[in-house]
Amino acid sequence: MTALTGTRALARLALRLDRVRLTVWVLGLAVMPMATAANYLTLYPTEADLRAVSGVLTNPSLVALSGPLFSVSIGGLTAWKIGVTEFILVGLMSLLTVVRHTRTEEETGRLELVRATVVGRYAPLTAALLVTALANLAIAVLIALGLMATGLPAAGSVALGVATGLVGMLFAGVAAVAAQLTAGARAASGIASAVLGGTYLLRAVGDTGPTWLSWLSPTGWGLHLRPYAGERWWVALLFVGVTALFVTAGYALADRRDVGAGLVPDRPGPAQASPALRSPFALAWRLHRGLLLGWAIGLALTGAVMGGAATGIGNLTSPNQQLTDILTRMGGRTGLTEAFLAAIFGIVGMVAAAYTVQATLRLRQEETSGRVEALLATRVGRLRWAASHLTIAALGTALLLALSGAAGGLVYGAQVHDIGGQVAQLLGAALVQLPATLVLAGFGTALIGLAPRLSSLAWAALIASVLLVEFGALFGLDQRIVDLTPFAHVPKLPGSAFTVTPVLWLTVIAVALGAAGLAGLRRRDMPVA
Known part of the structure; x- marks a missing residue:
């Protein structure tokens, strides 16, 4: 052999x-x-x-x-x-x-x-x-x-x-x-x-x-x-x-x-867990913190780099209709700089959604690995266990978006001598993406609860969202098809007026999908290979 x-x-x-x-x-x-x-x-x-x-x-x-x-x-x-x-x-x-x-x-x-x-x-x-x-x-x-x-x-x-x-x-x-x-x-x-x-x-x-x-x-x-x-x-x-x-x-x-x-060995933990690990949420935080730290560094750098690049768009002295059309498709409808920033944070939102999906699907990973059985054999219930991971997925996504917006606002604001105003503006542009990312978290939760073997389709939903938002208009797709992705309904900030209706609807959809998934998780057998 x-x-x-x-x-x-x-x-x-x-x-x-x-x-x-x-x-x-x-x-x-x-x-x-x-x-x-x-x-x-x-x-x-x-x-x-x-x-x-x-x-x-x-x-x-x-x-x-x-x-x-x-x-x-x-x-x-x-x-x-x-x-x-x-x-x-x-x-x-x-x-x-x-x-x-x-x-x-x-x-x-x-x-x-x-x-x-x-x-x-x-x-x-x-x-x-x-x-x-x-x-x-x-x-x-x-x-x-x-x-x-x-x-x-x-x-x-x-x-x-x-x-x-x-x-x-x-x-x-x-x-x-x-x-x-x-x-x-x-x-x-x-x-x-x-x-x-x-x-x-x-x-x-x-x-x-x-x-x-x-x-x-x-x-x-x-x-x-x-x-x-x-x-x-x-x-x-x-x-x-x-x-x-x-x-x-x-x-x-x-x-x-x-x-x-x-090759990098796992460090043995102490013989007795610290009091900080006595709750399901604390355990979930311990499992997620390394992943969240890596994503936080990456998205903060992305926000800073793209915020620094935004000043160049204002140097266009005679923008033509083609450029206006391109930037309008990407996001925003007023100034070119605002349209560029709206496009950037639309992309940042979809990148942050990758963390959202990854953190949500940790539920399924814990189940297939067999670790959840030992946890559920204690006084911890299924819903409490699932809620701990989903809470960190939601709060972690909000943190990533906030860091990206703050970093972009600091760099761009320093260049235009308006740090306070730009940090607030780009924080809003970043955080308005949160409801759309939560729809994907809800979709992943629904798959885990109702059709666990198909849970990887949450990644397919994210990839489809990226393709529809970025290339739907270019390919001439019907707007009703593009509207299937939650990111198509996010207000294009900065550059457009903030409307609360789509944000509320996205939140309601996310909660409904998550609730359906948790209901299914509560009733089905565990684990499902």
């Missing part, structure tokens, strides 16, 4: 388990560039139209958001609009896939049973990387074919597909390392996701400031491969080299640890 024995069988098993999940990811990521290009062909049919819009897309604020525009063409505009989004999503797909088929399998104990058969030491990690590589290859090929089908140049189409696939594989390598460091899948996903978020911030700062920072970011490399703008194929070598380093490190670290353990 070799270290790779059983890789083929494990890869087939992973493909079977993920056949629906990966199909949705692959098709969604492949269709977005093609649909974007097709809509731009309709919106900007002449060279004059392209030149009119391209002049304003070089504004530093928009560069920080989506990257630089390298080519005044339909292809260049498509790469500008879709590139960073594709890179973030494909990186997320890849890291989640690798962690799911490595660390999650270990944490649940299934991998220990599998390795009791004829399976080599490196087979699980190799199978996870192979499955992820196949998904990224399919995405790259379909992106290239789809863009060429719209009439765009073949070289640029292939370059954008290759860049997307290479970004995905690099973060698969990052996840391969993260899965060796900790004993928990959630922590491994958190580490890899933090690296992904950090690369976005590096690119945003580097594209508007010190250029060398952008070259430290894989999302920056994807843009600097320059699809449709004189492709730099040598940039692909950066991806290949760094991915190889991460994958090699992943295998080396896997060789140095025991199954089920991480």
Whole structure:
């Protein structure tokens, strides 16, 4: 038996388990560039139209958001609009896939049973990387074919597909390392996701400031491969080299640890718990605090970086109708700066919702791991246990939004010499996103209580919300479809009048979904595998 024995069988098993999940990811990521290009062909049919819009897309604020525009063409505009989004999503797909088929399998104990058969030491990690590589290859090929089908140049189409696939594989390598460091899948996903978020911030700062920072970011490399703008194929070598380093490190670290353990050892707790852990809420806080701290740092930095970038949008001396239309779709209806800030905090709200979903689904994780049975064997009831986690999910989301708004207000306010006014204004712009995030928490709770095996659909709801809000207008979708996402009903602050009605309705929907989920949780069997 070799270290790779059983890789083929494990890869087939992973493909079977993920056949629906990966199909949705692959098709969604492949269709977005093609649909974007097709809509731009309709919106900007002449060279004059392209030149009119391209002049304003070089504004530093928009560069920080989506990257630089390298080519005044339909292809260049498509790469500008879709590139960073594709890179973030494909990186997320890849890291989640690798962690799911490595660390999650270990944490649940299934991998220990599998390795009791004829399976080599490196087979699980190799199978996870192979499955992820196949998904990224399919995405790259379909992106290239789809863009060429719209009439765009073949070289640029292939370059954008290759860049997307290479970004995905690099973060698969990052996840391969993260899965060796900790004993928990959630922590491994958190580490890899933090690296992904950090690369976005590096690119945003580097594209508007010190250029060398952008070259430290894989999302920056994807843009600097320059699809449709004189492709730099040598940039692909950066991806290949760094991915190889991460994958090699992943295998080396896997060789140095025991199954089920991480290289960073768990610290043994005291023999007796402190009085602060005598309630379910205190225990839930202990379980959530590390995750919340990481998210707090990330969103505070995001708010500060984007708040600093907002001043550049005001430098546009002759904004045209195309820019106004773009920013109006993104959020806000009065000044350009207010529209940009509304767009930024709309995105921040959806990012914070990822924490909301992750914290909510901790209920399901506690159930499937078997830990909740020991807790419920005491005087703690189901509703009290669930309420403790949901309270932290809601309050934690509010804290994340507040930190982002305050950081953005401080930086932007310092630049316009109005710290007090801007902190208050951007706090409002951030916190108004809270009811929409709570709808996703309520949806996740409803799934856990009524259809626990489908609880992962809470992530699908979040991804669908992002796509509908960001690309619904561009793709010409009926507004009734876009309105299916809670974020479509959030008041666009600053820049628009605050209306309490949609906020109240979102809150009512969130409470109703949560109540339905808790009622189901109270009545159904536990645990449900």
